[in-house]
Structure formats: C-alpha cells, structure tokens
Amino acid sequence: MKTKFGRLLFAVLMIGMSSVFSPPANAADELERELVRVSKEILKHAKAEGYRNIGVLKFAVENKSDPLGGHDSALGRRLANKLEMALILNVDITDPIGVAKHASDTAATIAGASHVSNSLDARQRLFTKNYPMSWGSKDLPIDAFYTGSAVLTQDLSQIVVGIRVLDGKTASLEWLPDSQFKTKPGFDELMDAGQSFTTRGIFDAANIKLTESERKEKATEAATLTSLDVSDASDQQRTSSKHPLSADNPDSPVKFEVHYDNQPQPIRIEGGLAFVAEPKEHQNVMFVVRRKGNERPRLAVVVKVNGENTLKKETLPDAKCGAWIFEPHMDVFGIKGYQISQNEREPFHVLSNSESIAKEIDYGSHAGTISISVFPELKTQPKSDPITPANDLLALLEDAEHPTDKPSTLAALRSKLDPSFNHLATRGLIAGQGRIKAEVEKTTMKRDSVPLMTATLRYYSPSDLPE
Numbered sequence: 001m002k003t004k005f006g007r008l009l010f011a012v013l014m015i016g017m018s019s020v021f022s023p024p025a026n027a028a029d030e031l032e033r034e035l036v037r038v039s040k041e042i043l044k045h046a047k048a049e050g051y052r053n054i055g056v057l058k059f060a061v062e063n064k065s066d067p068l069g070g071h072d073s074a075l076g077r078r079l080a081n082k083l084e085m086a087l088i089l090n091v092d093i094t095d096p097i098g099v100a101k102h103a104s105d106t107a108a109t110i111a112g113a114s115h116v117s118n119s120l121d122a123r124q125r126l127f128t129k130n131y132p133m134s135w136g137s138k139d140l141p142i143d144a145f146y147t148g149s150a151v152l153t154q155d156l157s158q159i160v161v162g163i164r165v166l167d168g169k170t171a172s173l174e175w176l177p178d179s180q181f182k183t184k185p186g187f188d189e190l191m192d193a194g195q196s197f198t199t200r201g202i203f204d205a206a207n208i209k210l211t212e213s214e215r216k217e218k219a220t221e222a223a224t225l226t227s228l229d230v231s232d233a234s235d236q237q238r239t240s241s242k243h244p245l246s247a248d249n250p251d252s253p254v255k256f257e258v259h260y261d262n263q264p265q266p267i268r269i270e271g272g273l274a275f276v277a278e279p280k281e282h283q284n285v286m287f288v289v290r291r292k293g294n295e296r297p298r299l300a301v302v303v304k305v306n307g308e309n310t311l312k313k314e315t316l317p318d319a320k321c322g323a324w325i326f327e328p329h330m331d332v333f334g335i336k337g338y339q340i341s342q343n344e345r346e347p348f349h350v351l352s353n354s355e356s357i358a359k360e361i362d363y364g365s366h367a368g369t370i371s372i373s374v375f376p377e378l379k380t381q382p383k384s385d386p387i388t389p390a391n392d393l394l395a396l397l398e399d400a401e402h403p404t405d406k407p408s409t410l411a412a413l414r415s416k417l418d419p420s421f422n423h424l425a426t427r428g429l430i431a432g433q434g435r436i437k438a439e440v441e442k443t444t445m446k447r448d449s450v451p452l453m454t455a456t457l458r459y460y461s462p463s464d465l466p467e
Contacts, residue, residue, distance in 0.1 A: 030183040031159065032082060032397050038163055038179050039086035042146050045165065045176060046097050051143035055103030055131055056084040057115050057166075059148040061193065074307065074317060075192035079150060079161070080104060085400040088134055088413065096410050100131040100142055101402055115147055115166055115173065123171040135406065135413045143168050146176070152185060152193050159185045187220040187450065192317060194371070196244050196274065196455040198251040219450045244455040245274045245372075253299060253452050254326070256372050257288040258459065259334075264288070267457065274457045276370075285348040287335040287370070289326065299326040300375040300447040303335055305348075307369065310335050318373040319449050326374075337438075345438035373454040378446040 046054050059076040087099050100106070106129060107113055113125035130139035145166040152159050163179035166172070190197070199219045210218070244252045245267050258265045258276045260283045268275045279285055287310075289301055300323035303310045311322040326333065337347040400417050407413040 029186055031161075031186060031189060032086075034161070034181045034183055035079070035082050035086050036090070036397065038181070039083060039090050041176065041178050042083075042087060042163065042165075043091060043097060046144065049144065049167075051097060053098035053100065053131075053133065053140050053142050054087075055100030055142045055145045056080045056087070057107060057126075057145050057147040058104040059150050059161075060116055062149075062151045074194070074315075075150065075152075075189060077104070077315075078188070078192045078317065079148060081401075082397060083146070083148070084134075085397055085417070088410075089397065089400070089417065091410065093410055093414065098136075098140060099134045100140075101134040101406070103131055103142070103145065106131045115145060120171050123166060123173065126166070127168045127171075132406075134402065135410050136408060137406070141168075148179075152189075156185060156190065156195070158182050159189060185220075187216045188317065188319070190220065191319070191373070191451075191454055194369075194456045196272070198244050198249065198453045199450060215450060243269045243272065243274055244453040245269070245457060250293075251453070253292060253295075253297070253374050254301070254372075255290040255292050256455070256457075257290065258370065258457070259286040259288055260284065262286070274455065276457055276459045278368075278459050279350045281350050283350050285336075285350065288332060289324075289335070289372075290332045291326065291330070296328040298328055298377040298445065299452075300324070300377070300445055301326055302371075302373045302375070304371045305338075305369075307371075308338070310337070311339050313338055313340070318371075318451065318454065319375070323375065323445075323447065325443055325445055339438070339440055342440060342442055343437060368459055370457045370459060371455065372457075373451045375447040375449075375451045378448045 042054075057080060059079040061076040061079075081102070084099060084102070091097055091099065107115070107126055110125050110129055112122055113128075114122040115126060117123060126145065127142060131142050132139050145168075146163060147166065148161055148163045150159055150161045160182050161180065163176040164173050165176050167174070185193070242249060245256055246252070246269060247255060256267075258267070260277075260279050262284065265276045287303055289303075302318045302321045302323045304318070304321075307315055309315070309321045311324070314321045324333065324335070337345045339345050403413070403416045407416060
C-alpha cells in the first residue's frame with residue numbers, strides 16, 4: 001500500500017519460540033492454577049451427573065475500574081478458552097467426556113439464545129443445536145454448559161471468579177460447589193480486561209537478565225500503577241496526561257489519531273476513559289499512527305476495531321495477533337480498513353442506525369471501541385524459567401490452543417497439545433465493506449510479549465444489549 005505514509009509492512013506473530021514450551025513463573029500464574037483445579041471439579045461433577053458432552057460458554061466479566069466496560073470482554077473469552085483447554089488436558093482418556101470446541105461461537109448463531117438471561121426459553125434455546133466437538137468429525141448435542149462470572153476489583157488487586165453450570169434438562173443455572181476463588185490478576189488479564197497503561201520502565205537493560213515470568217511480574221506492577229493513575233478522576237489534569245493516548249504522555253511511543261473524511265478528531269479523556277466523536281454514516285474512516293520522541297525503534301502495532309484486529313479480523317489476545325510493523329525509517333502510517341490478505345483490503349464502512357444495532361449483538365461490549373497495543377522488538381531472549389514437574393500442566397495451558405486441523409480422537413488432540421503425551425440510537429458502528437486490491441509487504445519480526453503501551457478508545461455508545 002503506497003501512500004503518503006510510506007509502504008506499510010505487517011508481520012505474523014514472531015515471539016521467541018522458547019516461550020512456547022517454557023513454564024510460567026516460579027510463582028506460577030495463580031489464575032491458571034485455579035482454572036486447572038476448577039476443571040477437575042467440573043469433570044467430577046459432570047461424571048456424577050451422567051453428562052456425555054459438555055461445553056464452556058464465555059464468562060461475564062465486570063471491571064469495577066471501567067464502568068463502561070460492560071459484561072463481555074476479551075478476558076471473558078480468555079477465561080472460557082483456558083477452562084476449555086484445562087478440561088481437555090485433564091479429561092480421563094480411557095472414558096472421556098466430550099468437550100465442545102468454542103461453544104460460544106455456535107451459541108451466538110442461535111436466535112434468542114442466552115446463558116445469562118433470566119428467561120428460561122433463552123437458556124433452553126442453547127440446547128436446540130448440535131455443537132462441533134474438540135475432537136472427532138461429528139457435531140453432537142450438549143448435556144450441560146459451564147460458565148462463570150469474574151469481577152476485577154477497582155484497585156485491580158483481585159479477580160473474584162465463580163463457576164456456574166447450566167443443565168440441559170432443567171435449563172437451571174446453578175453455582176458449582178467448590179468452584180469460587182480469588183486471585184491476583186496477571187499482566188495478560190489486565191490487557192484482556194481493556195485497561196489502558198504504559199510499561200516502559202521494564203525494558204531497561206538490567207531487566208533482560210530476568211526470566212520471562214519475572215519480567216511479566218514487573219510489567220504487571222507497572223501496568224497496575226499506570227492504570228490506577230489513569231483512572232484516578234480526583235485530579236483530571238494529572239490523569240489525562242498519564243493516559244497512553246494523551247499527547248502529553250512522555251511514556252507513549254506513538255501518537256494515535258482517528259480521522260473522519262481526512263480530518264483528525266480530538267480525543268477526550270474523562271475519568272480515565274478515552275473518547276472520540278462517533279462517525280456519521282458513510283464517512284471515510286482512517287487511523288493514523290505517528291512516532292513520538294527521538295528514538296526510532298522497530299515496533300509492532302496491533303489495532304483493533306470492535307475487538308477485531310485490522311489484520312485478518314483476528315480476535316486473539318493482542319500479544320498473539322498479527323501486527324503492523326513500524327519500521328525505523330517511518331514517521332507515520334495509516335490504516336484504512338481490514339487487511340484480509342497480503343493484497344486485499346476491506347475498507348472501513350460506517351454502518352447505518354439499523355445495521356449498527358444488529359451488529360452490536362455480534363461484537364458485545366466491544367461494539368464502539370478502538371484499541372491499540374504497541375510491542376517492542378525482542379532483541380535479546382529473556383532467561384527461561386526453570387522447568388519443574390509441578391509446572392508442566394500450567395506451562396501447557398499458557399499457550400494451548402486448538403490446532404488448525406481437528407484431530408479425530410482425544411489422544412491425537414492431547415498429543416498435539418502436549419508433545420510429551422504418550423497415550424443503536426442515531427450512531428454508526430465502524431465495520432468493513434467489500435474488498436479492494438491493496439498490497440502490503442509481509443515481513444517477520446520477533447516481538448516482545450509485553451507491550452510498551454495498550455489503550456482503548458470509545459467512539460460509540462451501544463444501546464442496551466439483551467440479557
């Protein structure tokens with residue numbers, strides 16, 4: 001794509017390969033440890049109830065430090081995905097209970113279905129369709145769904161989690177005994193909860209001597225402190241200058257702009273949240289990323305609209321998404337749509353009122369949000385964490401994802417996951433429309449798993465979503 005902004009490059013994910021099989025920190029991820037424990041309780045409960053196939057639905061998440069964050073977030077999906085993987089890694093291979101693959105994706109296609117509704121009919125509708133399973137070629141009926149609620153406290157010190165079970169016969173939604181827990185949020189949880197922060201202090205040369213998990217602990221401290229500074233509304237001028245999207249923030253490596261019809265829109269920061277005017281139907285939308293400061297490092301930039309990456313519409317966590325590469329010779333670049341492939345782009349398109357309302361259900365609380373995360377190049381590989389048998393399952397759960405090709409058996413799936421296994425009112429949403437030829441260059445870059453900054457910007461206020 002040759003424009004006045006120069007030739008824009010994008011990269012597939014290139015983080016250090018040693019992180020794939022290295023375990024979490026010596027002080028292992030508390031949240032994942034609890035999810036492993038809870039998965040065993042779920043399997044015990046499912047066996048006792050005689051369930052043959054179960055699914056995990058996305059968690060409802062309440063972020064007390066973000067009153068506009070809604071009850072649906074990347075963290076809610078992450079919790080569900082991690083719990084699903086923990087179930088797969090713990091299920092009895094000699095007499096397995098079936099586990100649906102990303103059950104929320106299928107549930108979203110059933111009109112009127114909802115596991116958080118007080119309506120019995122809405123819950124019953126979830127069981128009217130067969131679901132793709134994590135292994136095997138058949139879609140099968142589900143006997144029960146497991147889901148949860150998570151609350152991130154206002155001081156960001158704890159996540160309080162509880163698990164519920166939705167029984168297919170009764171459509172009752174009940175708390176699962178012995179499933180409640182409190183844990184300290186890690187760095188990834190803060191990112192997925194949509195907190196805005198900078199972490200530049202952890203990239204000092206001395207910190208390269210730390211292990212990957214020790215660096216993440218430092219990043220968590222930095223992210224928590226700056227998130228709390230940003231959200232502290234008692235001193236509006238001070239908090240505004242600390243928001244990553246503020247032009248006055250010296251720690252933000254880039255300036256992010258939203259343009260409608262080639263005109264930059266002012267970004268307003270109130271109570272620690274960032275806002276920009278909503279676009280009008282059919283306005284041209286473009287995002288502009290400008291370099292700040294005198295340093296010219298190579299950066300990886302992930303920009304999402306309504307929770308979808310502007311590269312291939314990925315919905316993975318930012319650290320696992322493909323990224324635009326900000327090369328040292330570049331001062332600025334623009335993003336005019338979703339780059340679907342190396343030579344094809346779906347231009348941004350502002351939806352009409354009726355189209356926006358329909359799309360809100362697809363996007364959930366991501367409707368009306370733009371987010372940016374900026375990652376530095378990884379030039380020196382951090383020290384690996386020591387491997388201990390107790391950490392093996394946690395290490396697998398850290399990066400476990402469903403393989404591209406669905407395995408035919410549970411044993412085949414476990415072998416892929418574990419190499420050691422031997423057995424709205426008047427406003428418009430921004431979306432994409434049509435396809436045009438727009439070539440970009442593909443490159444590679446090893447990027448750090450810890451961003452220099454991450455921030456969320458709201459451009460649209462969704463109408464009330466159905467319960």
